[in-house]
Amino acid sequence: MEVVLKLSGILLGVLARTLTPYLRKVKQGKVKEFKNGYWLSALASFILGLITTLLIFPKFEITQTGPGIEGLIKLFCTAFGFGFAWNSLVNETAKWAEKGKLDV
Helix, strand or coil, X not given: CHHHHHHHHHHHHHHHXXXXXXXXXXXXXXXXXXXXXXXXXXXXXXXXXXXXXXXXXXHCCCCCCCCHHHHHXXXXXXXXXXXXXXXXXXXXXXXXXXXXCCCC
């Protein structure tokens, strides 16, 4: 049960971080209609999210921190934050390197 919660929490965190810029653009009015090309982008994001999840999962070494359902919820929330944060770091590093601000 813990492994499933950890994996799903990390995956959903990664995917939430991937989806956030699109939702921000929709709210700002920069995206006016849904184009079919978004399906390919969504599929690629999901595949990259899955790969990111599998790469960072071994680094997540937290176990259930309490009894019953409360401990499981805490574990899921921690895993979600872990996945969101890692994906954010990867995205920001890529943007800095893309703009020439970071020599990698």
